[in-house]
Amino acid sequence: MARLLVTPATGALPVTAGGMTLSLTDPGCITSLAPWRGAGMALSKALRAAHGVDFPDPGRISTSGTTRCLWAGRDQAFLVGPAPDSAALADHAALTDQSDAWAVMRLDGPGARDVLARLTPLDLRAQVFEPGHTARTLLGQMNAVLSRDAANGYEIMVFRSMTATALHELTEAMKSVTAQGGADPSPG
Amino acid sequence: MRITCPLCGARDRREFHYMGDAVYLDRPDPVAPAVAWDDYLHLRDNPAGETRDLWFHEAGCGAWLVVTRNTVSHDVLSVALADGIRGGAG
Ligand SMILES: [Zn+2]
Numbered sequence: 514m515a516r517l518l519v520t521p522a523t524g525a526l527p528v529t530a531g532g533m534t535l536s537l538t539d540p541g542c543i544t545s546l547a548p549w550r551g552a553g554m555a556l557s558k559a560l561r562a563a564h565g566v567d568f569p570d571p572g573r574i575s576t577s578g579t580t581r582c583l584w585a586g587r588d589q590a591f592l593v594g595p596a597p598d599s600a601a602l603a604d605h606a607a608l609t610d611q612s613d614a615w616a617v618m619r620l621d622g623p624g625a626r627d628v629l630a631r632l633t634p635l636d637l638r639a640q641v642f643e644p645g646h647t648a649r650t651l652l653g654q655m656n657a658v659l660s661r662d663a664a665n666g667y668e669i670m671v672f673r674s675m676t677a678t679a680l681h682e683l684t685e686a687m688k689s690v691t692a693q694g695g696a697d698p699s700p701g
Numbered sequence: 702m703r704i705t706c707p708l709c710g711a712r713d714r715r716e717f718h719y720m721g722d723a724v725y726l727d728r729p730d731p732v733a734p735a736v737a738w739d740d741y742l743h744l745r746d747n748p749a750g751e752t753r754d755l756w757f758h759e760a761g762c763g764a765w766l767v768v769t770r771n772t773v774s775h776d777v778l779s780v781a782l783a784d785g786i787r788g789g790a791g
């Protein structure tokens with residue numbers, strides 16, 4: 514599949530504050546997989562054979578090496594990393610190249626959860642949103658895909674046109690959490 | 702207010718868009734008399750108590766949901782995917 518040239522939407526990253534870092538990442542290809550009606554199982558089998566990952570359960574991520582498959586909504590997942598094996602997958606799902614549609618950032622460090630808690634209504638407590646979980650939710654007024662991959666590490670995807678707004682919101686929240694003494698010491 | 706999406710789990714009301722009475726699922730036949738269409742499009746009950754609405758998990762999974770709730774107690778009694786549900790009155 515042809516890859517559009519992805520140019521970073523900003524040169525302002527990484528931003529650091531209070532031991533936290535907000536950085537831009539290059540996720541590789543992002544391909545939306547929307548199984549045809551009744552083809553979910555067949556798609557998952559084909560995904561496993563072609564890319565080593567499963568079609569994930571709601572809110573989950575299937576990972577194999579640098580290849581990830583993120584649940585992305587009802588009957589939708591994003592294959593992130595490699596170019597999709599279209600010949601193997603297209604019989605079972607609609608494939609859409611979304612590589613250039615998203616800005617992908619990471620927020621790492623103690624206090625990352627407190628920063629996100631200022632911006633999203635998602636319940637970020639560890640017993641609800643564990644490492645390996647993903648959610649479509651809101652970041653401020655923006656639709657976002659939030660994934661947690663470490664105790665203090667989150668991936669944040671927003672529509673590319675929203676990059677500047679997301680950076681502004683996240684940077685302000687990082688400064689604010691830092692100014693108020695850093696991470697909430699409560700567990701999770 | 703929180704709505705427990707069958708796919709996403711308990712989520713804040715801000716993630717959802719309210720559409721209206723679940724009677725919208727009970728679309729009349731195209732050749733039904735005008736009075737049936739008038740009823741479907743315009744006439745709504747305003748219950749003090751249990752009601753069924755259509756909500757869209759707009760900032761979440763993108764699913765349409767049928768939410769049964771109580772307009773007096775504000776309890777959310779059940780949430781189901783609208784897909785496959787026929788009949789707003791059921
Ligand atoms: Zn949902």
